[in-house]
Amino acid sequence: MDHFQTYLASLAHTQGRAVRSASVRHRRLSSEPIVLLPWQLGAEPFGLAALAWGSRSDEYSFFVAGDPRNRQLAFDALLPFASWFNVQFERPWATRQPSSRGRRQIEVALTSPQIIVANAAALELLGRLGRRLAYLPADGDPRPDPALIRLGRHLQFVGRDAQIPGQQLAVVLTELLAAHWATPLSGLESASLGALDGYIEPPSGLHGFEAAAAAEMESIGPVPSGEDDSMLEPLVGAFNAARAGRVDRSTVEPLLRPIVGHYGPRIDRGWVLVWKCLSRELAFAEADSCSRRFREDCHRYSEHMEWLGRGGLRRTRETPRQAAMRKRELEQAQQILDAEEATDDPLRIITHQLSGKAVTGCVVDVDLDYFETPGLRKVQRPLVTIECDGQVSLARGRELYWASDAAGPAWEIFDVQNSSTVDRARVVLKHLTSRKRRRPSLGENVCFSVFHTRKPYQLALSREAPWTHVPAAPGPGPTSLEADEVA
Amino acid sequence: VRVLAAYAEHSDCALASVGFAVGADFDRLLLGTKYQASFGQSPFAFARGKAFEKALARNGYDPVFRLLREGLAFDLTDTRVANLRRGFPPNREGLKLRAGETRRLLSAIATGDAAAPNLIDGAVLEANVGGVRAFFEADSLAARSQGRIFTGEVKSFPVVDGRADPDKVGAALDQAAIYTQLTRNTVEAMGGSGEVVSSEALLITPRNVGLTPILSVKDIGRRIDRAERLLARAPNLSDLESRIPEKLNLGAVARVGDEPVRRLDVLDAIADSIGTRYRPSCLTHCGLSRFCRARAFAAGAPALGGSQLERSLSGVASLDRAADLATGAPPGPDEEPVARQLSRAARLYAAQQVRPVGKGQR
Numbered sequence: 001m002d003h004f005q006t007y008l009a010s011l012a013h014t015q016g017r018a019v020r021s022a023s024v025r026h027r028r029l030s031s032e033p034i035v036l037l038p039w040q041l042g043a044e045p046f047g048l049a050a051l052a053w054g055s056r057s058d059e060y061s062f063f064v065a066g067d068p069r070n071r072q073l074a075f076d077a078l079l080p081f082a083s084w085f086n087v088q089f090e091r092p093w094a095t096r097q098p099s100s101r102g103r104r105q106i107e108v109a110l111t112s113p114q115i116i117v118a119n120a121a122a123l124e125l126l127g128r129l130g131r132r133l134a135y136l137p138a139d140g141d142p143r144p145d146p147a148l149i150r151l152g153r154h155l156q157f158v159g160r161d162a163q164i165p166g167q168q169l170a171v172v173l174t175e176l177l178a179a180h181w182a183t184p185l186s187g188l189e190s191a192s193l194g195a196l197d198g199y200i201e202p203p204s205g206l207h208g209f210e211a212a213a214a215a216e217m218e219s220i221g222p223v224p225s226g227e228d229d230s231m232l233e234p235l236v237g238a239f240n241a242a243r244a245g246r247v248d249r250s251t252v253e254p255l256l257r258p259i260v261g262h263y264g265p266r267i268d269r270g271w272v273l274v275w276k277c278l279s280r281e282l283a284f285a286e287a288d289s290c291s292r293r294f295r296e297d298c299h300r301y302s303e304h305m306e307w308l309g310r311g312g313l314r315r316t317r318e319t320p321r322q323a324a325m326r327k328r329e330l331e332q333a334q335q336i337l338d339a340e341e342a343t344d345d346p347l348r349i350i351t352h353q354l355s356g357k358a359v360t361g362c363v364v365d366v367d368l369d370y371f372e373t374p375g376l377r378k379v380q381r382p383l384v385t386i387e388c389d390g391q392v393s394l395a396r397g398r399e400l401y402w403a404s405d406a407a408g409p410a411w412e413i414f415d416v417q418n419s420s421t422v423d424r425a426r427v428v429l430k431h432l433t434s435r436k437r438r439r440p441s442l443g444e445n446v447c448f449s450v451f452h453t454r455k456p457y458q459l460a461l462s463r464e465a466p467w468t469h470v471p472a473a474p475g476p477g478p479t480s481l482e483a484d485e486v487a
Numbered sequence: 488v489r490v491l492a493a494y495a496e497h498s499d500c501a502l503a504s505v506g507f508a509v510g511a512d513f514d515r516l517l518l519g520t521k522y523q524a525s526f527g528q529s530p531f532a533f534a535r536g537k538a539f540e541k542a543l544a545r546n547g548y549d550p551v552f553r554l555l556r557e558g559l560a561f562d563l564t565d566t567r568v569a570n571l572r573r574g575f576p577p578n579r580e581g582l583k584l585r586a587g588e589t590r591r592l593l594s595a596i597a598t599g600d601a602a603a604p605n606l607i608d609g610a611v612l613e614a615n616v617g618g619v620r621a622f623f624e625a626d627s628l629a630a631r632s633q634g635r636i637f638t639g640e641v642k643s644f645p646v647v648d649g650r651a652d653p654d655k656v657g658a659a660l661d662q663a664a665i666y667t668q669l670t671r672n673t674v675e676a677m678g679g680s681g682e683v684v685s686s687e688a689l690l691i692t693p694r695n696v697g698l699t700p701i702l703s704v705k706d707i708g709r710r711i712d713r714a715e716r717l718l719a720r721a722p723n724l725s726d727l728e729s730r731i732p733e734k735l736n737l738g739a740v741a742r743v744g745d746e747p748v749r750r751l752d753v754l755d756a757i758a759d760s761i762g763t764r765y766r767p768s769c770l771t772h773c774g775l776s777r778f779c780r781a782r783a784f785a786a787g788a789p790a791l792g793g794s795q796l797e798r799s800l801s802g803v804a805s806l807d808r809a810a811d812l813a814t815g816a817p818p819g820p821d822e823e824p825v826a827r828q829l830s831r832a833a834r835l836y837a838a839q840q841v842r843p844v845g846k847g848q849r
Contacts, residue, residue, distance in 0.1 A: 001795040003828035007836065009792050010800075010809035010829075023839055042531025045645050046696055131647060132696060184792040184806060186767030209784050209791075213777065217525060226527030233530040316648040350835045354828055360835075389838075390831050423831075481647065481695040 004351040008182030016207040018181040018200040023347045027176055028168050028290040029282055030114035034088050035060070037118060037270045038125050039221040039263060041068050041236075042229050046132050046481075048074065048125065049232075050221075050263040053081055055088070057275035062267055064259045066239050071482075072247040075148060078133075082151035089113045089154050092298075093305040101299070112294070112301040115158055115170045118193045118220055118274055123172055125222045127159025131316065135480045156314065157304045163330060166293050166337035169301060173277050180281065185212060192216040197277055220270030228266070235259050289340035289453070316478045320465050328458065339451035343403040349447055353390075358449030359400070359427050361388035363440045370430070380434035383414060385426055386446060391418045392425040400429065400448040402440065407453045409433040491616070491623050491669075492662045493772040495717040498617075500764035501727050502757070503773060508619045508724035511737045513774030517754075520747040522781065524774035532643075539643040542698050543691065544570075548606055550700050554691065555630055558702040559637075567602070572609035582622040585611035590673060596631045597679040606630050612669040617721035625666050630689065636674075638666045639689035646692050646701055656690070656705075663688035664710035668718070671711075686711055730761050754778060767793050800825060 001009075005021070012019050032055045041047035047068040054060035061084070065077035092109045099108040117123050133152025136144040162170040178190045183199040190196055194215030202211035219225050224232070235258045242255050307314075318326060341348045342358070352358035365385035372381045394400075399410040415428040429448060431439060440446045490507075497503040506513050517523045543550050548568050555561040569592055575581040589610040595603035607629040611622050630637045640659045644652055667688065671681035686708040694701045739745070740754045758779070765783040767790075769776035783790055787805035789797045802821035803809050809825070812818055813833035818826035 001792075001799045003799060003825070004832045004836070006796060006799040006809065006825075007813050007829050007832035009796055010806040010813065011833075011836075013787060013791075013806040014810040042529035042533075043535055043643065044531060045647075047531075128647070184796065186770075186791070186793040188767050188770055213780075224529060225525055226529050227525065229529035229531050230527065236531075346839050347836070350832060350839075353835060354832060389834060 002351045003354050005182060009184040012183045012199070012208065016209075017202055018183045018196075018208060020180065021182040021347060022180045022284075022341075023345050024287040025180065025281055025284040026166075026287045026290065026341050026344070027171055028114075028286055028294050029171065029278065033114045033116045033171075033278075034085065035116045035271075035274055035278075036122065036126065037062075037221060037267060037274065038122050039266070040125055040223055041065075041232075042224065044069060046074075046128055048078070048129055049224075050259075050267065051078075051081060052267045052271060053084065054271075057271075057279070060267070060271055062263070064256055064263055066243075066252060066256050066259060067236050070247065072142065073252065075144060076247070076249060076252075078148060078151070079145055082145070082147040086147055086150050086154065090305065092301065096302065099299075106299075106302065107306065108302045109298050109305070112169055112297045114168060116274065116278065117170065117172055118270060119174045119191055119222075120172050121191070122222045123159065123162055123170060126155050127162075130155025130157075130159050132481050135313070135316075135478045136482060137480050140480075140482065150308075153308055153314075154304075160314075161300060161304075164300075165330065165334040166340070167297055167300075167333075168290070168293060169297050173274060176281060177277060180284075183208065183212075189216065193220060193273060193277065194218055197273060201280070218269060220266065220273060232259070232262050235262055287341070287344040289344050292340070293337075313478050321461060321463075324461060332455070332458075336453055336455070339406060339453045342449055342451045343401075343406040343447070343453065346447070349403070349449060352449055352451070356393045358447060358451075359386065359388050359392055359394065360445070360447040361386035361427070363442055363444045363446055364426070366440065366442055368439075382431045382434075382439055383428055384411075384431070384440050384446075385428045386440075386448075388425045388427055390423050390425065392416050392427055394427070398450075399432070400450060401452040403447040403449060403451075404440075405438065406451060408437060409435070410452070411448060489662055491614075491718075492658075492665045492714075494616075494721075495661075495665060495714060497764065497766075497769060497773060498717050498721040500769075501722060501761040502763045502775065502779070504617055504722050504724055505727050505731070505757075505761065506737065506775070507721075508617060508728070509737060510621075511741070516737065516741050516774055517750075517778060519743045520751055520778075522751070522775070522778040524777070536643045539693055539698050539700075540641055543641060543700060544608070548608070551606065551630075551691065554700060554702040555689075559689075559704065561605075561630070566606070567604040568606045568608065569604040570608045571611065579622070582611050582624065585609070585624075586613045586622050590677060593629075593636070593670065593674055594677050594679070596636055597674055597677070597683050603631065610670075612666075612673055614669050614672060614718075616718055617724040619724050623669060625669075629666075629670065636670060636684045637687060637689050638663050638670060638684070639691060640666075641691045643698075644692060645696070646694050646703070651692060659690055660688055660705055660707050660710055661714070663690070663705075664707045664714040665718075667707065667711050668714045727761050731757055732760060735760070751778070755782070758782065766790055 008019050008021055035054055037052040038048055039050040041049040048065060049068050050062060050064045052060045052062035063077045063081060065074050068074040092111045092113055095111070096107045096109045099106055117126070130152045133148050134156045136149050136152065138144070138146070138149065158170050161167055174191055174193050174196060177196045177200065181196070181200050183190070183196070185195060185199060189212065192215065195212035198211030198215035199208035202208045219228060239255050239259060243251055246252070315322065342352055349358050349360065353360060363384055364387045367383040368380070370381055370383045371378050394413050394416060396413050396416065398413045400413065401410055402408065410432050411429040412432055413427065414430040417426040419425060494503060494507045514524045514527070547566060552566050571585045571588055575585050589607065589612060592604055592607055610625045610629055612625065613620060613622055630639060640663045642655065642659045644655045667684055667686065671684045674683055675681045686706060688705050688707045690703040690705055691700050692703070693699060735753055735757050737757070740750050742750065763779045763782065765776070765779040765788065769779060780791070787807040789800040789803070789806060791806070800809055803812065803825050809829060812822060812826040813829040815830060
């Protein structure tokens with residue numbers, strides 16, 4: 001943990017409530033998101049016991065499966081949700097325009113859907129469900145509804161896409177809050193949306209710690225507490241006994257009431273909390289770079305829809321080449337996200353100022369008439385002098401980028417004068433271009449850092465794996481997870 | 488063994504050590520107080536685990552032997568199973584008898600006895616932790632082939648597309664490491680070589696949606712070394728007990744009928760006399776974790792936020808002190824490096840204004 005985060009954690013502890021660690025919101029939040037609140041049955045990895053869904057704070061739909069260990073009950077319960085979700089998720093694809101990516105001509109949706117979940121475990125559960133449903137054998141017995149398979153492919157895409165740093169197709173609220181508020185809560189405690197909310201907005205007279213400790217006792221899923229499941233177990237037992245092996249909806253529906261009664265208050269609690277957190281974050285201004293990442297989201301969403309339209313399947317295990325490319329994609333996305341957040345947000349940059357990766361200050365001199373002769377020709381190299389708070393440990397020659405032109409040419413540290421009497425420094429920066437560009441002006445507060453938002457040039461990966469131990473045949477394609485099911 | 492694996496992670500905590508030594512059930516110790524543990528396994532999770540174990544034990548453990556043959560090329564022409572879960576009384580005496588039987592079976596394997604079992608289910612191992620001898624029931628399997636002993640863990644979390652939850656795999660392998668270490672100690676105590684116990688663990692889990700078992704073989708050499716270190720650092724428990732004032736004991740804390748405040752006062756006094764070592768990972772294992780966390784909060788302990796926060800406040804006693812240093816309190820010699828950074832962070836933060844915008848401004 002860096003010293004800025006450490007300071008904020010101590011500040012939150014002494015103030016008794018969380019403090020903001022970002023001055024803007026670094027994720028775009030849709031005005032009409034798809035909010036999903038799932039519950040799992042015990043440790044059943046694919047057992048979606050209940051799910052609430054909707055796009056409004058004052059209205060949601062939900063189902064309970066009864067006993068999701070029974071495949072027919074689980075799939076029947078999912079069907080109304082699948083029909084709703086598929087329509088919502090595919091709606092943005094209806095409005096698209098031609099675009100190009102490299103040499104390829106593609107169609108890109110003008111907007112993308114957004115899924116909101118309370119915590120990472122919820123997204124993992126939905127991803128697992130997606131994996132299960134995506135490859136259900138279409139000719140299986142009983143034959144699965146095509147809407148379930150389609151739902152599975154969407155959820156599988158969302159689960160995988162969520163790994164991309166900065167993406168906004170799926171927003172995990174605990175991660176969103178933890179990235180924008182500082183508390184002394186541990187990583188484990190921060191996985192509870194209730195605990196985070198308690199620390200951010202504790203009831204009057206209560207310290208954030210106490211509010212968080214009280215809130216974390218009330219789970220909002222998906223993993224139930226032992227206590228929750230102990231209450232549920234007799235209800236499921238009675239439900240199974242009463243249905244006596246029958247799975248038809250007319251028999252099952254009336255028997256579900258006690259289980260609905262169990263989940264109802266828990267879902268109510270979770271729904272209110274999710275929308276409360278969403279609405280609080282919406283009140284902060286959106287960071288500038290969200291729109292670029294939103295365009296990227298639209299591209300990936302469009303590729304998914306286009307691929308799905310062609311009946312394409314996705315591998316469940318990557319080839320070595322795909323894994324290498326994926327790793328590069330994730331690393332590059334993280335690098336650009338770090339740069340964008342740092343240049344968008346004067347609070348984010350403080351961490352980097354303290355670690356010597358950025359300087360901020362007021363421009364006290366601009367010299368546009370400075371020239372150098374690096375080769376045969378004399379070229380203009382404008383100099384800007386800034387006065388900084390604190391000593392500066394950046395070395396001469398280090399390349400930095402101006403936050404207001406983070407994709408532009410680099411600046412080089414030309415001189416650093418640390419004051420021997422006060423905790424201040426003067427830094428002279430040299431622009432490594434003579435082209436006409438906007439440059440800092442006298443009296444302006446500026447930030448220079450090591451972060452730039454240009455995509456680095458990358459060599460293409462070899463088509464063939466460059467090592468000898470290559471399997472003779474490619475691995476099997478995606479298979480149904482149902483094949484192993486024990487009756 | 489699961490209890491021992493959980494304790495091993497906190498063997499530097501004096502309170503956990505005392506509880507471990509006297510066999511206190513920390514999950515129930517604070518029942519009826521505001522810090523009562525919210526543990527307790529989901530009955531559905533329990534049922535899933537049992538169903539998987541039952542599936543493995545079917546037809547004389549045939550699914551397990553099939554995995555061993557196919558996955559490890561075990562040369563098992565005949566299958567001999569010793570199931571120590573049956574035929575012994577379910578009490579301490581039973582554990583003692585099972586520990587003796589486990590020793591006898593391990594000795595038979597180590598000496599190459601042809602009649603020795605290929606598979607032991609429900610072994611009980613005896614160990615000395617912090618000067619206290621105790622019995623540990625393995626909720627896993629030991630298999631042998633060609634004179635080598637392999638320990639195995641049976642877990643009901645699934646492997647999908649060749650992958651499983653890394654946290655769960657890690658916890659299972661940590662348990663297997665403790666089991667392996669205890670087995671080695673037992674074999675060595677009988678004059679055999681610990682090397683006969685393999686440093687490869689067998690992890691048996693279901694595949695995909697159903698309960699079809701698959702076998703994964705994992706090298707746990709480093710985890711075994713770590714388990715050995717963790718168990719060795721357990722403090723001497725009689726020393727700790729001697730530091731607890733005579734009038735105070737955990738029995739007084741456990742009395743559910745007594746005033747909760749009084750019970751918590753006793754526990755506070757015990758914790759004051761021997762000390763605790765709270766860290767956030769306690770929340771997943773220890774029934775006293777919420778009590779210790781409240782103490783850490785009252786003291787403003789940096790450990791509240793985890794090891795990273797603790798490390799970054801090296802030399803600073805508390806979060807309150809960190810906040811003071813940030814606002815210009817004169818630092819002590821140990822605090823100097825951190826104080827400089829904190830006060831600069833505070834200055835830079837103060838220069839920024841953060842507030843929500845009106846809806847129209849978004």
